[in-house]
Amino acid sequence: AQSVTQLDSQVPVFEEAPVELRCNYSSSVSVYLFWYVQYPNQGLQLLLKYLSGSTLVESINGFEAEFNKSQTSFHLRKPSVHISDTAEYFCAVSVGGSARQLTFGSGTQLTVLP
Template sequence: AQSVTQLDSQVPVFEEAPVELRCNYSSSVSVYLFWYVQYPNQGLQLLLKYLSGSTLVKGINGFEAEFNKSQTSFHLRKPSVHISDTAEYFCAVTLGGTGNQFYFGTGTSLTVIP
């Protein structure tokens, strides 16, 4: 079975500073990986996804993530954060090509400090 670990439950960062949100997954087979963002009292919105090919994927709002198979990681990065990036971020994994069920991490709360 697949599982996802988000090591940091809360990440405070100053405005315009870089940020990295960590995600590690556990799976013995090929997977698809996703990052979602959730603003207060809203549903989750897809930021980016890795299916195959280039290990560096770019998403919306200036975010990018790098798939590292040897380290089973899919860390999310942004070179310069804005106040509007304050939100909850979730990493998710599903079986590549056959996945009907997604497994989510427990989330990382990103707070951007002015």
């Protein structure tokens, strides 16, 4: 069975500073990786995903994540955060490519301070 570890439960950072949210997974087979974002009082929205091909994937709002198979990691980064990035971020792994077997991490609360 797969599992996902998000090492940081809370990440405070000042506006315009860079940020990295860490995600490690364990699985004995090939995986597909996702980052979801949850804004206050809302459901989850897909931020970006790695399925195959280039190990660096990007979102439309400046986030990127790199799949590192040797380190079994999929860390999320942004070079300069905004107040509006304040949200909870969830890393998720899928075995076999279908969302049917999606496993989530415990989440990281990113708080951007003015």
